[in-house]
Amino acid sequence: MSDPMTRPGVTSPRDGSGLPASDLSAGDRPGVEEKPEGVTRDLGRLGDRKKARLDELARATADKGGVSLVRDAFRRLRRNPVAIVGASIVGIFILVAIFAPLLAPHDPAQRFDELTKNLTVDNIPGASSEFPLGSDPLGRDFLSRLIYGSRQTLFVGVVATLIGLGLGVLIGALAGAFGGWVDNILMRFTDVMLALPALLLAISLVAMASRSSQWTVIFAVAVVNVPIFARLLRGSMLAQRESDHVLAARALGVKGRSIVLRHMLPNAMTAVIVQATLTLSTAILEAASLSFLGLGDPDINRAEWGLMLGVDGQRYFEVRPELAYYPAIAIIVVALGFTLLGEAMREALDPKNRR
Amino acid sequence: MSLLDVRDLSVVFQRRGERPFTAVDKVSFSVEPGQTVGLVGESGCGKSVTSLAIMGLLPKRGNRVSGEVLFEGADLLKLRPDDMRDRRGRDIGMIFQDPLSSLNPVVPIGLQVAEVLERHRGMNRKAALKEARELLDAVGIPDPMRRLKEYPHQISGGMRQRALIAIALACKPRLLIADEPTTALDVTIQAQILTLLKQLVDETGTALIMITHDLGVVAGLCDTVNVLYGGKVVERAARHELFGRPRHPYTHGLLSSVPRLDSPRGERLHAIPGSVADNIPWVEGCAFAPRCGNVVDACLEGTPPLEPTATGGDLRCNNPVSEEVAVP
Numbered sequence: 001m002s003d004p005m006t007r008p009g010v011t012s013p014r015d016g017s018g019l020p021a022s023d024l025s026a027g028d029r030p031g032v033e034e035k036p037e038g039v040t041r042d043l044g045r046l047g048d049r050k051k052a053r054l055d056e057l058a059r060a061t062a063d064k065g066g067v068s069l070v071r072d073a074f075r076r077l078r079r080n081p082v083a084i085v086g087a088s089i090v091g092i093f094i095l096v097a098i099f100a101p102l103l104a105p106h107d108p109a110q111r112f113d114e115l116t117k118n119l120t121v122d123n124i125p126g127a128s129s130e131f132p133l134g135s136d137p138l139g140r141d142f143l144s145r146l147i148y149g150s151r152q153t154l155f156v157g158v159v160a161t162l163i164g165l166g167l168g169v170l171i172g173a174l175a176g177a178f179g180g181w182v183d184n185i186l187m188r189f190t191d192v193m194l195a196l197p198a199l200l201l202a203i204s205l206v207a208m209a210s211r212s213s214q215w216t217v218i219f220a221v222a223v224v225n226v227p228i229f230a231r232l233l234r235g236s237m238l239a240q241r242e243s244d245h246v247l248a249a250r251a252l253g254v255k256g257r258s259i260v261l262r263h264m265l266p267n268a269m270t271a272v273i274v275q276a277t278l279t280l281s282t283a284i285l286e287a288a289s290l291s292f293l294g295l296g297d298p299d300i301n302r303a304e305w306g307l308m309l310g311v312d313g314q315r316y317f318e319v320r321p322e323l324a325y326y327p328a329i330a331i332i333v334v335a336l337g338f339t340l341l342g343e344a345m346r347e348a349l350d351p352k353n354r355r
Numbered sequence: 356m357s358l359l360d361v362r363d364l365s366v367v368f369q370r371r372g373e374r375p376f377t378a379v380d381k382v383s384f385s386v387e388p389g390q391t392v393g394l395v396g397e398s399g400c401g402k403s404v405t406s407l408a409i410m411g412l413l414p415k416r417g418n419r420v421s422g423e424v425l426f427e428g429a430d431l432l433k434l435r436p437d438d439m440r441d442r443r444g445r446d447i448g449m450i451f452q453d454p455l456s457s458l459n460p461v462v463p464i465g466l467q468v469a470e471v472l473e474r475h476r477g478m479n480r481k482a483a484l485k486e487a488r489e490l491l492d493a494v495g496i497p498d499p500m501r502r503l504k505e506y507p508h509q510i511s512g513g514m515r516q517r518a519l520i521a522i523a524l525a526c527k528p529r530l531l532i533a534d535e536p537t538t539a540l541d542v543t544i545q546a547q548i549l550t551l552l553k554q555l556v557d558e559t560g561t562a563l564i565m566i567t568h569d570l571g572v573v574a575g576l577c578d579t580v581n582v583l584y585g586g587k588v589v590e591r592a593a594r595h596e597l598f599g600r601p602r603h604p605y606t607h608g609l610l611s612s613v614p615r616l617d618s619p620r621g622e623r624l625h626a627i628p629g630s631v632a633d634n635i636p637w638v639e640g641c642a643f644a645p646r647c648g649n650v651v652d653a654c655l656e657g658t659p660p661l662e663p664t665a666t667g668g669d670l671r672c673n674n675p676v677s678e679e680v681a682v683p
Contacts, residue, residue, distance in 0.1 A: 253444035
C-alpha cells in the first residue's frame with residue numbers, strides 16, 4: 001500500500017535512540033523511558049529526527065515507481081540457480097560469438113601448410129602449441145573453426161526464432177482477435193503443420209529449395225516453429241478475450257483495435273516470449289541437424305557445428321574422434337543453456353508464482 | 356423523461372440443442388437523472404445479466420435480448436455497435452466486481468485512466484495524464500503522481516477500486532452502473548468506497564444503478580430499490596418503504612436473514628428455506644412459491660402480475676406480508 005514501511009527494499013529504522021512514541025519501534029527501545037529528565041529537549045530533538053527519518057524514507061521510495069512485471073520477474077530469476085547457470089552458458093556463448101575474431105588464434109578458412117603436409121586419410125594432425133585442438137580434415141585450425149562456428153549457430157538460431165516468432169504471432173493474434181471462421185481456417189492450417197514431424201517438415205522444405213544456402217536452413221527452421229507460436233498465442237488470446245479487464249475495457253467503449261493491441265496482446269505474449277527462449281535451443285538443434293544431414297549451407301569455408309559434426313566428425317571418427325566430440329559438446333551445452341534459461345524464465349514469469 | 360427507461364427487458368440464453376434459459380424476464384424499471392436505483396437479489400437472479408444487457412456487452416451469440424432500453428429516449432438495443440461503443444464510457448460508465456481482474460495487469464494505472472480520456476474526449480496523452488492525476492486525486496488516492504506509473508498489482512484492493520471508479524467517472528457519464536462494487540473488498544474499505552461513490556454521485560449529478568446482494572449497501576445508498584427474483588422484479592419500493600414495511604415474502608425473508616448485533620445470544624439465524632434451484636418456471640406460477648411461507652393456491656396458477664401498491668411501489672405477490680408485520 002502507500003505506507004512506505006511495508007514496501008519491499010525499505011528497511012525499517014533500527015538505531016536505538018529515536019522515536020519513543022512511534023508505533024513501529026516502541027517495543028525494542030531499551031533505555032528511552034528511563035530518562036525522565038530533559039524530556040522537553042529530547043522531544044524537540046526527537047521531532048527533528050523523526051522528520052529527517054520520514055524525509056529519508058520518502059526519498060528512498062519516491063523515485064522507485066515500484067516493481068514492474070518484468071523487474072519482478074528479473075528479481076526472481078536472479079535468485080534461481082538454474083537461471084544463473086543457463087544465463088552464464090548463454091552469456092559466454094554470445095560473448096564468444098561476438099568476439100570470435102579476437103578469440104580465435106587463426107583464420108578459420110585458411111589452410112596451413114604445417115597441417116596439410118602431415119594430412120593423410122588415416123592421419124590428421126593433433127594438438128600442437130600453435131594449434132591447440134589440432135587440424136580439421138582440410139588442414140585448417142580446428143579451434144578457430146569451433147569458435148567461429150558459434151557465430152553461425154547464434155545467427156541461425158536467433159534469426160530463425162525471430163522469423164518464426166513474427167509469423168506465429170501474426171497468425172495467432174489474428175486467430176485470437178477475430179475468432180470465428182478466421183480462427184478456424186488459420187488453426188486448421190497450423191494443425192496440418194503440427195501434424196508433420198518437425199525435422200521431416202524442415203527437411204522437405206530445404207529439399208524443395210532449388211539451391212540450398214544458410215537462408216533455406218533459417219527459413220525451414222522458422223517455418224517449423226510457426227505453428228507452435230501461433231497455437232500458443234491464439235490460446236492465450238482467447239483466454240484474454242473472456243477476461244474481466246477486457247470486458248471492463250469494452251464497457252469503457254475502447255475500440256476493437258486498442259483492445260487487441262493494448263489489452264489482449266501484451267497480456268497474452270508472456271507465454272510466447274518464454275517459448276521463444278526455449279525455441280532458440282530447438283532452432284539451434286534443428287539447424288545443426290539439417291547441416292549434419294548435409295542439407296545446410298554448401299559453402300565449405302563456413303564453420304558450422306552441425307556440419308563439422310556431420311561431415312568431418314562422422315567421416316574421420318575412427319581417425320580423430322575429437323572432430324566429432326567438440327562440436328557435439330558445443331551444441332549440447334549451448335542448447336542446454338538456452339533450455340535452462342527458458343525454463344527459468346517460464347517459472348519466473350508464471351503469474352501463479354507471483355505473490 | 357427518465358434518464359434510463361428499461362421496458363420489458365428479457366434475456367434468453369439458448370445454445371443449439373439445449374432448452375432455452377430465461378435469465379432476465381420482462382424486467383422494467385427506470386432511473387431518473389441523479390437518482391440511485393438498487394437492483395437487489397441473490398446470485399443467479401439476473402442482476403448482472405441485466406446490467407450487461409443495458410451496456411450491450413453480452414456475447415453476440417447464444418442469447419436473445421428483447422424489450423427496450425431507452426437512454427434519454429434512444430433505444431440502446433437498436434443502436435449500431437459503433438454508436439453503442441461511443442456511448443459506453445462516455446454516457447454510461449460501469450464498475451465491476453473484482454478490481455484486480457478488471458484492471459489490465461500490464462498497463463500502468465495512469466495510462467488506463469488516460470485511455471478513456473483519449474478515446475472519448477479526444478485528449479492527447481499529456482493532457483490526459485494530467486487529467487488522470489486529478490481524477491485519481493478526486494477519488495482519494497494518495498500521491499497520485501506516483502500511482503500513475505504503478506501497475507495494478509502494486510496497489511491495494513481499495514485503491515484499485517478507487518482507480519476503477521476514477522476510470523468509470525473520467526468522462527462524467529450521466530449514468531453509472533456499479534455491479535457489486537464492494538463484494539471483493541473487506542468491510543472497512545467497503546464503507547470507504549460506498550461513501551466515495553455517494554459523494555461523487557452527489558457532486559456530479561450522475562445517476563447510479565447499484566447492483567448488489569448486500570442489503571446494507573442498499574440501505575445506505577439507494578433511493579429506489581428493485582428486488583429481483585428468478586429474473587423478474589418482485590418488489591419495487593422507495594428505500595424507507597422497503598426496509599420499514601417489506602411486502603413481498605422474499606424481501607421480508609431477505610431482511611430478516613440479516614444478522615443483527617442486538618439479537619439475543621444463542622438465537623438461530625433466520626434463513627429463507629430452500630435454494631434458487633427449487634424455483635418453478637414463472638409460467639407455472641410464482642417462482643418463489645416453493646420457498647414461500649405465505650403460499651396460497653393462486654401462487655401455482657400462472658405468474659402473479661406486478662401491481663402498484665398504495666405506497667407508490669410495485670409488488671408481484673398474491674398474498675403479501677401484511678403491512679403491520681415489521682421486520683424483527
